[in-house]
Structure formats: C-alpha cells, structure tokens
Amino acid sequence: MTPPDWNIDSAIELYNIDRWGTGYFSINQRGNVEILPTTDPATAIDIMEVIEDARDRGLTFPLVLRFQDLLRHRVETINLAFQSAINEFGYKNNYRGVFPIKVNQLREVVEEIFDAGRPFHLGIEAGSKPELLAALAINSDPESLVICNGYKDCQFIRSALLGNKLGNRVIMVVEKLEELFQILKVSKEMGVEPMIGLRVRLQSKGAGKWATSGGENAKFGLSTADLVRASETLRAEGLAHCLKLVHFHVGSQVPDIGTIKRAVREAARFYSKLAKLGHDLGYLDVGGGLGVDYDGSNTAFDSSANYTLQEYARDVIYNIMDVCDSEEVPHPIVISESGRALVAHHSVLIVEAFGAIEKFDNGNDAKARQDDHKLVRDILDIEKNLTASNRTEMLHDAQEIKEQTLSMFNFGLMDLESKAKVEQSYWRIAARIVKLFQEEQDEVEYVPDEVKELEVALGDQYVCNFSVFQSLLDHWALGQLFPVMPIHRLAEEPTRHATLVDITCDSDGKVSKFIDLQDVKETLPVHTLKGDEPYYIGFFLMGAYQDIMGDLHNLFGRVNEAHVFLDEDEEDGFYIEETIEGSTIGEVLSMTQWSQSDLIRRFKKQVDAAIKSDRLKPNEGMKLLTAYERSLKNYTYLHINYGR
Numbered sequence: 198m199t200p201p202d203w204n205i206d207s208a209i210e211l212y213n214i215d216r217w218g219t220g221y222f223s224i225n226q227r228g229n230v231e232i233l234p235t236t237d238p239a240t241a242i243d244i245m246e247v248i249e250d251a252r253d254r255g256l257t258f259p260l261v262l263r264f265q266d267l268l269r270h271r272v273e274t275i276n277l278a279f280q281s282a283i284n285e286f287g288y289k290n291n292y293r294g295v296f297p298i299k300v301n302q303l304r305e306v307v308e309e310i311f312d313a314g315r316p317f318h319l320g321i322e323a324g325s326k327p328e329l330l331a332a333l334a335i336n337s338d339p340e341s342l343v344i345c346n347g348y349k350d351c352q353f354i355r356s357a358l359l360g361n362k363l364g365n366r367v368i369m370v371v372e373k374l375e376e377l378f379q380i381l382k383v384s385k386e387m388g389v390e391p392m393i394g395l396r397v398r399l400q401s402k403g404a405g406k407w408a409t410s411g412g413e414n415a416k417f418g419l420s421t422a423d424l425v426r427a428s429e430t431l432r433a434e435g436l437a438h439c440l441k442l443v444h445f446h447v448g449s450q451v452p453d454i455g456t457i458k459r460a461v462r463e464a465a466r467f468y469s470k471l472a473k474l475g476h477d478l479g480y481l482d483v484g485g486g487l488g489v490d491y492d493g494s495n496t497a498f499d500s501s502a503n504y505t506l507q508e509y510a511r512d513v514i515y516n517i518m519d520v521c522d523s524e525e526v527p528h529p530i531v532i533s534e535s536g537r538a539l540v541a542h543h544s545v546l547i548v549e550a551f552g553a554i555e556k557f558d559n560g561n562d563a564k565a566r567q568d569d570h571k572l573v574r575d576i577l578d579i580e581k582n583l584t585a586s587n588r589t590e591m592l593h594d595a596q597e598i599k600e601q602t603l604s605m606f607n608f609g610l611m612d613l614e615s616k617a618k619v620e621q622s623y624w625r626i627a628a629r630i631v632k633l634f635q636e637e638q639d640e641v642e643y644v645p646d647e648v649k650e651l652e653v654a655l656g657d658q659y660v661c662n663f664s665v666f667q668s669l670l671d672h673w674a675l676g677q678l679f680p681v682m683p684i685h686r687l688a689e690e691p692t693r694h695a696t697l698v699d700i701t702c703d704s705d706g707k708v709s710k711f712i713d714l715q716d717v718k719e720t721l722p723v724h725t726l727k728g729d730e731p732y733y734i735g736f737f738l739m740g741a742y743q744d745i746m747g748d749l750h751n752l753f754g755r756v757n758e759a760h761v762f763l764d765e766d767e768e769d770g771f772y773i774e775e776t777i778e779g780s781t782i783g784e785v786l787s788m789t790q791w792s793q794s795d796l797i798r799r800f801k802k803q804v805d806a807a808i809k810s811d812r813l814k815p816n817e818g819m820k821l822l823t824a825y826e827r828s829l830k831n832y833t834y835l836h837i838n839y840g841r
Contacts, residue, residue: 208687211722213714216493217680221267221542222737228688230735232545232761234266240763242771244684248547248733250769251759254776257836258549259663259756261739265774266763267543268306268740269313275487275535276317278506282514290528292514295320295344297485298328300536300741305760305775310539311335320366322346322534326353333360333367342532343367344394344482346417346444354380358389368480370394370444372417377427381434394442394482395419395427397467399460417446424467428474438477442532443468446484450537453497454504454512457486461516468517469524482532483513489541491678491738492712500678500712506538537741544740546668546756547684550723550732551837553695554658557624570615572598572605576622580629585637588630589645599623627651656720657695658707661734662835665699665706666750671742673705678712680737686724694720697734700835701751731839749788753833754780783829793829800825 208224209215215223220236229245247262272294279292296310298321311319318340323329324347332343333356343365345357349372360367369391371377377393384391398418419427431437445467447460461483472478487509488502497503504512513531521528565577576598583591602619605611631652634644671677683691696719699706711718726732747755758777763770783793804822807813813821 203690205688207690211691212680212682213493213712214680214682216495216714217490217712217738218493219490219542224687226688228686230682230684230687232264232267234264234763235270240266240770242761242763242769244545244547244735245733246769247759247761247771247773248684250773251757251776254759254773256757256759256776256778257832257834258547258733259668259779259834260547261668261744261756261758262545262547263306263740263758263760264543264545265305265309265760268309268540271539271542272310272313272317272319275506275510275533275538276314276319278510279514279531279533281507282510285511286515286518288514288518288528290530292531292533293318293320293342293480295322295342295482295532295534296539297322297324297346297534297536298332299324299745301540301744302328302331303744305777306540306543306740306744307331307335314341320344320532322536326356329353329356333365336360336365339364339366341366342480344442344444344532344534345369346372346396348372349376349379351379351383354383355387358384358387358391361389361392362387366392368392368394368442370396370442370482371419371427372396374419374423374427377430381430381436390436391439392441393431393439394444394480395424395440395471396444396446397424397464399445399447399463424471428471428476432475437475440471440476441478442480442482443471443478443529444482444484446534447486449485450488450499450502451486452488452499452502454502454508457483457504457509458512458516461513462520465517465520466524468529469521469526472526473524479530480532481517481529482534485534485536487533487535487538489537489738489741491680492714493680494714499676540740541738542740544738544744546663546736546739546743548661548663548734548736549837550659550661550697550726550734551835552660553693553726554660554698556655556657557621557628569618570611572602572611573615573618573622576619576626580622580626583626583629585633588633591626592630592647592651595623595626624655628655631655652694653719655694657693657723658698659695659723659726659732659734661697661699662837663699663756664701664747664750664753664834665708666701666703667747667753668739668743668756669708669736670746670748672708672710676710678710678717679739680712681708681721682735682737683723684733684735686732689724691722691724693723693725695723696720701753703750706750729839731837749785752782752785752789754785754788756834757832778832780833781830782833785833786829796829797822797826 205224221233223231225231229243231241231243233241318338320342321332321336322344323332336343357367357369369380380391396418398420431440445464451457468481490502491500494501518528565574576595579591579595602616606616634648665673696707696709709719711721757779759773760775761771762774764772801822804818808815808818
C-alpha cells in the first residue's frame with residue numbers, strides 16, 4: 198500500500214526527472230512519464246498512450262520511441278542560444294552549426310534535423326566516405342557547410358571536390374600534414390580549388406570519459422610546426438586564400454566549462470596568428486563537446502555538465518571575440534559540432550521487466566525445529582532476538598554462521614535443506630538491519646560500509662527483454678550513465694531496489710550503475726512485479742551514438758522503432774507517423790553469412806531423414822519445416838504474452 202505522504206512530487210524527486218529532463222520530461226497525475234517535445238505543458242504526451250498505440254500497430258518490446266518535434270526544438274534552441282550571445286556581445290559575424298552525422302546516421306533523424314535547421318543554414322560533418330556521400334546528397338543549401346573530418350584517401354578527396362564543383366561549401370579539414378599534399382595534388386588533377394581547414398592540436402586537454410580526444414597526444418591534429426609548414430606550402434603554391442577554417446576538438450561530453458574556455462581561447466589565438474600570415478580565413482570550428490546533463494547534478498562529474506547551453510554559447514562567442522579583438526583580426530564565423538546535445542533527448546528506449554531474481558522469500562518466515570542443524574537453530578535464534586540496539590553484533594554473528602554453513606556444506610557435512618534455511622534467514626536478518634538504519638537515517642550520523650554493502654546485495658535482479666550490447670553500448674564499454682526509471686505506476690511508491698539484467702547469456706549484460714545527485718547508485722527503485730501485467734522501464738537521453746554503435750552479441754539485432762509527432766487535431770495530441778520493425782532472426786543470421794535458404798535446405802534434409810526412418814510422419818515433418826521457416830521471420834527478442 199502506498200503511504201499517505203507519497204505523491205507525484207515524491208516520484209519526481211526520487212528519479213531527478215525535473216533536473217535531467219531539461220523541461221522535456223515529467224510525471225503526470227496518472228503516475229506516467231510524460232514527454233513535452235517543446236517544453237510547453239500544452240504539448241505533453243503520456244508515454245503509456247504512445248506505447249498502447251505502438252502495441253496496436255503490432256510492435257513488441259524492446260521499443261525505441263523517437264519524438265521528432267523534440268529534435269526540431271533542440272536544433273532551434275542551440276541556434277537561438279548562439280544568436281542571443283552574438284547579439285549580447287555585439288559579435289561581428291554569424292554562427293553556423295553543423296550536425297556530426299556519426300552521432301546518429303539514421304536517415305529519419307538526419308532529415309528531421311536538416312528540415313528544422315534550414316532557417317539557420319545548418320550544415321553537416323562527415324568523417325568517412327559513406328558519411329560524406331550521404332552529406333553531399335542531403336545538403337543543398339549553398340550557405341551551409343559540409344565539414345570533412347577524419348583521415349582521407351584520394352577517393353574521399355575526390356568526392357569532397359565534387360561538392361565544391363557543384364558550388365557547395367565543402368571544407369576538408371587536414372588531420373595530418375600528408376593529407377594537405379594529397380589534397381593539393383588531387384585538386385590540381387580535377388581543376389578545382391579546394392576549401393581547406395586545419396585541425397590544431399591544442400595543449401588544452403579535455404575532461405571526462407573522452408578526455409584523450411584532445412591534448413598533445415590526441416589522435417588527430419597538427420602541431421605548431423606542422424601548421425607553419427602547411428601555411429608555407431599553401432603560400433608557395435599560390436593557394437594561401439584556400440585556407441578557410443581552423444578546427445579543434447577538445448573531447449566529447451566535456452563536463453567542465455573551464456576546459457572549454459581554455460580550449461576556445463587557445464584555438465582563437467591559433468586562428469588569429471594564421472590569419473596574420475596572409476590566409477583568407479573565415480571560420481573557426483570549436484568542434485563538439487557541449488555536454489548533456491545525464492544525471493541532473495549540474496556538476497563536473499563525467500555524466501553531467503557544470504554549465505548550461507546559454508553559458509556555453511556565451512563563453513564560446515565572448516572568448517573568440519576577446520582574442521580576435523586583441524589580435525586586431527576580424528571575427529570569424531563560429532561553427533560548432535554539437536551532435537550529442539542535438540539528438541540525445543529525442544530518443545527513449547522502452548523495455549519490459551518480466552521476471553525478478555530475489556534474495557529471499559519475504560513471506561516465508563521459518564521456525565526452528567528440534568531436528569534442524571545447530572547452525573539453523575542458531576541463526577533463527579538471531580533472527581528472533583534482533584533489535585535496534587544489538588543489530589551490529591547480530592549482523593556479525595549471522596555473517597559468521599553463513600560462512601560456517603558454506604564450509605560445512607562444501608565438506609559434505611550439511612544437507613541442502615539446512616543450507617537453504619540458513620541463507621533465507623541470513624537475508625531476512627540483513628533486510629531488517631538495513632531497514633533499521635533507514636528508519637533512523639535522520640538521527641544516525643554514520644552508516645557502516647558493511648550495511649551499505651548489504652543494501653546493495655539485497656537488491657533484486659529484474660530480468661529485462663533487451664540487450665545491453667545492442668542498445669546501451671556506451672554504458673557497457675565506458676560506464677556512461679543514462680537516466681533510467683519506470684515509466685508508469687509512479688503514483689505508487691516503489692518498494693523494491695534492483696539491478697537490471699538483459700537476456701543475453703553474458704554476465705556483463707546488466708545495468709548496475711544508476712544516476713544520483715550525490716554519487717552513483719548501484720540499484721534502481723522499482724515496483725513489485727505483477728505476474729499478469731507488463732512492467733515498463735525507460736532508458737532516456739538515448740539518441741546519441743547508441744543507435745549506431747550497438748553490436749550483435751547473441752545475434753540480438755536492431756529494435757523496433759516508432760516515430761512520434763505532435764498533432765493538436767489528434768485526440769491524444771500526437772500520432773505515430775512511421776514504425777520501423779527491428780531485425781528478424783533471418784536478417785541477423787544473414788549478417789553473419791548464414792544463408793536463410795541454405796539453413797532451410799539443411800533443416801529439410803534432417804526432416805526428410807527423420808521421415809524416412811519413421812521417426813516422423815510426413816505431415817508432422819512438413820509442419821516442423823514450416824514452423825522453422827516462419828521462425829526465421831520472427832523478431833529476435835522475447836515475445837512476452839501476459840495472457841494477451
């Protein structure tokens with residue numbers, strides 16, 4: 198039963214949704230998470246209504262929901278923040294954002310971003326040949342930019358120069374000096390003047406999980422000596438005017454604004470000095486790094502950012518202006534590649550929790566019997582006599598009995614039933630001790646570490662229908678935190694704590710680190726599962742990188758998708774414009790060189806052999822073959838019925 202002091206505000210505070218949600222997410226009076234794609238309460242969408250609509254269309258879980266109007270709002274918000282900073286400081290040039298397509302290459306996402314960015318002449322950044330060909334096709338605005346980062350071969354360079362021939366502003370950023378010589382050679386062969394940028398390798402180093410993207414030992418960029426030689430080469434070739442841009446990248450998800458300020462000032466100094474060498478520069482690209490506050494703490498923690506979008510824009514514009522004014526160099530057009538901040542918020546992954554692995558049965562209190570093993574009677578006696586005053590001593594005694602039980606069992610001196618009774622009693626004792634400390638948390642100055650460890654150990658494991666390796670690769674590989682919470686039943690107080698485990702056969706397939714204002718939590722507050730009802734958990738701010746970087750561990754493929762748009766004429770205020778079905782079993786097998794037709798042929802051979810040997814009747818064999826063929830067309834994830 199929900200206590201009288203629990204309400205929606207309690208849920209908002211517990212999951213910090215009002216902080217990391219940035220105005221895009223909240224909880225409504227029904228206890229469901231709601232999405233506000235424009236931050237306007239009038240546009241709120243109940244996420245459970247979207248799920249019901251998606252289910253009616255035949256989509257099962259896991260399911261990605263994309264809120265396309267939220268994408269548009271992010272594009273507008275970032276551009277308007279820079280325009281506001283330009284107006285405030287009297288900056289004498291413009292801002293031109295570019296979307297780094299590597300952050301999310303999905304066509305529907307890129308097209309929505311470009312449509313929203315058309316009034317702002319939003320451009321695109323490409324780091325590979327496939328990305329460049331997509332960029333050249335989608336970018337038709339002569340005022341927007343195509344920035345080419347990454348290492349380049351002659352084919353890459355030729356493709357970029359084709360864009361220049363069409364009259365587009367395609368700038369190739371030189372990552373190492375040899376690329377400059379290649380660009381000049383190929384451009385002469387094609388008879389096209391290139392637009393060239395130089396990536397400078399700054400002394401300033403980033404912070405957070407991607408700190409090694411910048412600094413002296415960064416993978417990309419030119420040293421000061423390389424910059425001088427590049428300048429001399431261009432002047433010697435009579436192409437000094439082709440150097441248009443200076444670029445730097447201090448790292449992705451930079452949590453500390455101080456890092457950004459130092460890097461921007463250093464890069465602006467390089468820009469100014471190169472301009473004074475006679476180059477017709479016009480663009481300064483500050484790269485990516487604009488952080489997303491995943492945990493809502495507004496700190497310099499890896500999964501947060503201690504600054505706002507407005508502060509970021511103001512600091513970038515002011516520091517470039519300040520350095521250029523001191524060098525008496527005209528203000529450049531400012532470019533940023535803020536991909537994560539553009540797309541992270543628009544995507545939510547919904548998974549079903551369909552089972553719980555619990556430490557003990559809370560409703561199965563045991564009583565000592567005369568024929569029980571002595572250790573069973575001893576630990577049940579501890580459980581009976583446990584009080585607030587003796588809880589620490591009793592914990593130590595119970596821990597000792599648990600250890601003795603394990604030793605005796607391993608030596609064959611204890612039966613299975615006795616071991617089970619000791620373990621169940623131990624976990625009940627542990628749960629009561631943790632509760633005693635929680636009840637006194639306002640009066641107790643110090644909670645022992647062993648009690649904190651107990652609290653984590655007591656957590657359930659909720660089994661969820663998804664793959665960490667496919668949908669949460671940054672969490673698995675780098676420990677990146679994402680906001681995670683139940684998306685319904687939030688009018689009820691969550692009484693359980695759990696880690697989340699996926700359906701892969703890998704012990705790493707779990708989520709056991711969760712956001713918290715103070716630190717990192719090792720369990721998530723959840724509700725007790727009801728066997729006849731689905732329980733949905735949402736992973737939020739998933740739009741950057743996770744769609745593209747997932748792997749095929751256990752051959753769990755891409756998940757189902759639904760693209761949601763606002764529409765005031767609809768009864769619920771939204772409609773699902775498009776659904777994209779996830780990978781089928783046959784499709785993921787094909788990705789690993791398993792031919793579906795060959796698999797069917799091999800299976801049929803076994804069916805024929807079974808019929809020939811009278812192990813199967815012909816009709817039964819044909820039914821088996823048909824079932825096998827149909828299975829290849831099924832979704833790779835579990836189908837959970839709940840009696841539906």
